Amino acid sequence: xxxxxxxxxxxxxxxxxxxxxxxxxxxxxxxxxxxxxxxxxxxxxxxxxxxxxxxxxxxxxxxxxxxxxxxxxxxxxxxxxxxxxxxxxxxxxxxxxxxxxxxxxxxxxxxxxxxxxxxxxxxxxxxxxxxxxxxxxxxxxxxxxxxxxxxxxxxxxxxxxxxxxxxxxxxxxxxxxxxxxxxxxxxxxxxxxxxxxxxxxxxxxxxxxxxxxxxxxx
Amino acid sequence: xxxxxxxxxxxxxxxxxxxxxxxxxxxxxxxxxxxxxxxxxxxxxxxxxxxxxxxxxxxxxxxxxxxxxxxxxxxxxxxxxxxxxxxxxxxxxxxxxxxxxxxxxxxxxxxxxxxxxxxxxxxxxxxxxxxxxxxxxxxxxxxxxxxxxxxxxxxxxxxxxxxxxxxxxxxxxxxxxxxxxxxxxxxxxxxxxxxxxxxxxxxxxxxxxxxxxxxxxxxxxxxxxxxxxxxxxxxxxxxxxxxxxxxxxxxxxxxxxxxxxxxxxxxxxxxxxxxxxxxxxxxxxxxxxxxxxxxxxxxxxxxxxxxxxxxxxxxxxxxxxxxxxxxxxxxxxxxxxxxxxxxxxxxxxxxxxxxxxxxxxxxxxxxxxxxxxxxxxxxxxxxxxx
Numbered sequence: 039x040x041x042x043x044x045x046x047x048x049x050x051x052x053x054x055x056x057x058x059x060x061x062x063x064x065x066x067x068x069x070x071x072x073x074x075x076x077x078x079x080x081x082x083x084x085x086x087x088x089x090x091x092x093x094x095x096x097x098x099x100x101x102x103x104x105x106x107x108x109x110x111x112x113x114x115x116x117x118x119x120x121x122x123x124x125x126x127x128x129x130x131x132x133x134x135x136x137x138x139x140x141x142x143x144x145x146x147x148x149x150x151x152x153x154x155x156x157x158x159x160x161x162x163x164x165x166x167x168x169x170x171x172x173x174x175x176x177x178x179x180x181x182x183x184x185x186x187x188x189x190x191x192x193x194x195x196x197x198x199x200x201x202x203x204x205x206x207x208x209x210x211x212x213x214x215x216x217x218x219x220x221x222x223x224x225x226x227x228x229x230x231x232x233x234x235x236x237x238x239x240x241x242x243x244x245x246x247x248x249x250x251x252x253x254x255x256x
Numbered sequence: 257x258x259x260x261x262x263x264x265x266x267x268x269x270x271x272x273x274x275x276x277x278x279x280x281x282x283x284x285x286x287x288x289x290x291x292x293x294x295x296x297x298x299x300x301x302x303x304x305x306x307x308x309x310x311x312x313x314x315x316x317x318x319x320x321x322x323x324x325x326x327x328x329x330x331x332x333x334x335x336x337x338x339x340x341x342x343x344x345x346x347x348x349x350x351x352x353x354x355x356x357x358x359x360x361x362x363x364x365x366x367x368x369x370x371x372x373x374x375x376x377x378x379x380x381x382x383x384x385x386x387x388x389x390x391x392x393x394x395x396x397x398x399x400x401x402x403x404x405x406x407x408x409x410x411x412x413x414x415x416x417x418x419x420x421x422x423x424x425x426x427x428x429x430x431x432x433x434x435x436x437x438x439x440x441x442x443x444x445x446x447x448x449x450x451x452x453x454x455x456x457x458x459x460x461x462x463x464x465x466x467x468x469x470x471x472x473x474x475x476x477x478x479x480x481x482x483x484x485x486x487x488x489x490x491x492x493x494x495x496x497x498x499x500x501x502x503x504x505x506x507x508x509x510x511x512x513x514x515x516x517x518x519x520x521x522x523x524x525x526x527x528x529x530x531x532x533x534x535x536x537x538x539x540x541x542x543x544x545x546x547x548x549x550x551x552x553x554x555x556x557x558x559x560x561x562x563x564x565x566x567x568x569x570x571x572x573x574x575x576x577x578x579x580x581x582x583x584x585x586x587x588x589x590x591x592x593x594x595x596x597x598x599x600x601x602x603x604x605x606x607x608x609x610x611x612x613x614x615x616x617x618x619x620x621x622x623x624x625x626x627x628x629x630x631x632x633x634x635x636x637x638x639x640x641x642x
Contacts, residue, residue, distance in 0.1 A: 043629040047622065065367060072365045072588050074623030158367050159344070162621070 042177050045169045048100070049074030054091060056080050057104035057131055062156035066102070069161040075100065082107050090146075092116050094126045096176065100168065103146060104131040104154075105139035113146065123147045123179070127172035129164050131156070149175070191229035198232035260300040262561050264289075264551070265307070265323035267333025267343075268544075272311020273432040274457035276535050278335040280492050281357055282306060283531045284541030285332050288548035290530065299556035302548070309339070311457075316342045324350045329563050332357060332547045335540065336431075336456070337403045344369065353563045355551060357543035359487060359509070361407035362620040368563075370570055371590040372547040372582070373540065374510045375618035376411055377625050379487040382595045383508035384415045386610060387485055392449030393421025398439060398463070399454030401428035408454040408487060411622070417631040424448045429455065434462035440470050443482060453486040460486070461496045468501035479504030490538035494604040503602040510593040511539040511579040512606040523578035536604075546577045546591070550584060581615055590618030 053075045057063060067077040082088050085108055092114045094101065101124065103109060117125045124147025132140070133154045143151070149171035152164040195217070202213035221231035268282040269275050289302040305328060309315035316334070320343045323331055331347075332355040334340040340356055347354050347368040354366075359374035387395070393416055399405020405428055413423045424446040427439055443451060455463055464484065471478035478484075478501075489507040513524050513536065523545070527537045550573050551566070557573070558565035571586030583592045592615040598606030619625055 045629050047626050047628050049623040049628070068367075068587075069365065073621050157348070158365060162363065 042170075042173055045173065046166065047074070048165055048169060050098075051075045051100050052078050052098060053100045053102060054078045054080065054094070055102045056082050056088070056090075056107060057102070058082065058084055058106065060154075062154055065158055066152075066156045066161065069156075069158040073162060073165065075165075084108070090114060096126045096172070099126040100165065101126055101128045102131060102152070103128060103143060103148065104133065105143045106131075106133040106154075109142045109146065111142075111145065119147075120179075121145070123175070124149075124172065127165075127169040129168040147172075188227065188229045191233050194232040194236045195229055197236050201236075259298070260555065260561055261303065262300050262330070262555070263303045263305055263326065263328050264548075265320070265328045265331035265333065266304050267307055267309065267316070267319055267323070267331055269311040269335065270308045272309075273459075274311050274335050276457070276492055276496055277490060277538055277540050278311075280490075280535050280538040280541035281333075281335065281544040283527065283535070284357070284537070284544035285548050287527055287530050288545045288552075291526070292548070292552045298552060299559075300552055300561070302552070313338055313342055317346060320346045320352075324352060329353060330355070330551055330561065330566070332544055332551070334358065337361060340364075340369075341403075351563050353566060355547035357547045358540050359543075361404055361411075362622060363407065365588055365590075365620055369589065370547070370550070370567075370584060371588075371618070371620070372550065372584075373543040373591070374487075374593055374595070375590050375620045376407075376622055377619040378510055378593050378595045378616060379508040380408065380411045380415070381625055382597060382610070382612070383485055383487060383506075384412065386508075386597050387450050387452075387483075387506075388416075388419055388421065391483055393419055394447075394449040395421065395423050395452050396443050396446055396448035396450075397423050397426040397452045397454070399426075399428055400431045400456045400459055402431060404456065404488075405454040409452070412452050414626070414631050418627075429459055431456065431459065433459050436463050436466040439463070440467050443467070444470070444474075444476075448482070451482055451484045453484050454488070456488060458496075460489070461493065461498075464497045464501035464505065466501075472500075489600070490540065491604055491606070492535035492538050494600050495534075495536065499602070502604060503600055505600045506609075507598045507600065507606060508595065509539045509598060510595055511542040512596060512598045512608060513537045514598075514605045514608065515579060515596075517578075517580075519576060519580075520578040542578050543591075546575055546582055549575050549577075550582075583615065585617055588618055588620055590620050592617045 053070050070077045128148045130143030130148035130151045132151045150164045150167035199213045221228040268278040270279040292298045307319040316339045329352045344366050354369045357372045362376040397409040485506040487508045494502040554566045554569040558569040573584045575582050580594050594615045595612045597610040
């Protein structure tokens with residue numbers, strides 16, 4: 039897996055802030071502006087029920103949520119997120135340092151915390167961790183998805199190896215080696231290559247019914 | 257308005273590893289106090305209280321605390337970033353205001369500090385452009401082992417990577433270290449296009465001397481074969497280096513005492529007259545001088561010395577400084593300054609090689625001058641297809 043590149047400049051990001059009005063909000067907004075972000079504050083009163091926005095993008099936005107608010111339990115369904123994931127980097131504001139409040143922010147995917155009252159010298163670190171941890175989780179998720187996909191297509195590799203062994207009289211290693219070279223030349227994964235081979239020849243005499251039944255993809 | 261009488265703190269190490277430069281800062285601040293006190297139209301008379309922390313990090317916080325205990329809230333001081341970081345919590349706790357008159361590596365914007373020295377986009381960015389255009393893109397980086405050295409070298413490394421250059425080695429020495437033999441051998445071995453020097457104080461002077469001596473002994477023309485570039489080399493430091501090694505060195509700064517113009521001439525003369533024993537004027541002295549004048553102007557505008565009101569009045573404050581017009585940016589509380597590149601001469605002054613046409617706003621977090629991601633390490637990226 040390639041090493042993720044570290045983001046260190048957050049210029050141009052919109053920072054959507056959900057918090058109660060307070061003295062430290064001014065410091066937060068000023069510091070965010072100094073860091074090149076555009077603060078977009080949505081004041082919320084402590085007990086108010088509110089909804090999180092549906093228009094956030096991972097590259098252009100950042101969300102700051104205040105644990106002292108009556109936070110929603112999850113992001114809108116339109117994002118189709120797994121638990122504890124956020125649609126964009128998310129930083130939690132910690133007022134009351136209690137497990138229930140920290141959990142509420144963690145459930146929304148907060149990857150870093152910023153203590154209230156806000157100290158300007160802590161903001162950059164919170165953004166740095168928030169953005170880079172988000173990227174890292176995103177990267178891991180993408181590589182997990184990729185692994186799952188390859189696992190799903192493993193059957194085509196087995197079938198393709200078996201087909202080549204029968205058609206050309208090769209042993210397992212030689213058959214696999216050939217498929218791998220072909221896939222590299224085509225610049226696709228060996229799983230994708232084998233899948234397209236097998237799907238292109240569904241009536242191949244080697245693609246027998248009983249095998250199909252037992253080893254269906256998925 | 258009745259003229260205010262105000263005690264202010266001057267926190268500069270006139271002794272110890274970086275005492276020489278910090279002493280010029282004390283002088284610059286003192287000169288500004290004298291000018292303001294002698295000006296009948298000024299709104300305030302300053303009574304400066306100086307404490308010398310002797311370049312010892314542990315002596316800064318107690319010094320600031322003792323100033324606060326005396327009711328002082330405006331303090332001009334600190335040369336190293338580590339000392340500044342040490343005292344900032346006290347300023348925030350007691351709501352004092354630190355006027356910080358030193359070039360630094362950026363990545364800070366405390367609500368209780370006003371920065372009148374250069375930010376990294378003032379000194380690093382123009383220097384890297386100059387070095388790449390003039391000498392090449394292979395650098396040997398050396399620095400004192402603390403935040404100034406680390407961050408200066410990081411910016412240098414990333415900018416070179418972006419330009420497809422490289423850092424052949426990056427080495428750090430403890431503050432005050434003067435044994436340069438191993439470093440010098442490595443430079444001669446790795447043959448960089450230039451040496452980037454972020455050493456401070458005695459280490460830096462020792463390096464300039466020893467490197468020049470070694471080069472001369474081996475028949476190498478140091479200034480042309482291995483030019484040394486620094487963002488913290490000023491006139492009093494050239495004198496500290498001495499006759500061997502002081503000339504032909506590159507310095508990126510917002511102020512040199514050889515700058516043309518009547519305003520600077522008056523400043524240099526007044527400084528020389530006030531401090532005939534030296535150390536001579538430096539960029540940091542000018543920054544301290546600017547800081548105290550800005551403080552006086554802000555107090556005049558605010559009509560009070562209360563920290564909140566002065567901070568508000570300081571936003572956008574303009575001063576006709578020896579280096580040219582200086583403005584305090586209301587967003588970052590950093591000064592807009594005019595970058596220059598100087599080449600040192602044997603008479604311990606600088607020839608100005610390049611000069612920005614106008615003052616440039618500080619970009620302490622380099623948000624406008626760098627890309628989102630750190631640049632990728634260069635590596636071989638070959639696909640093997642059989």
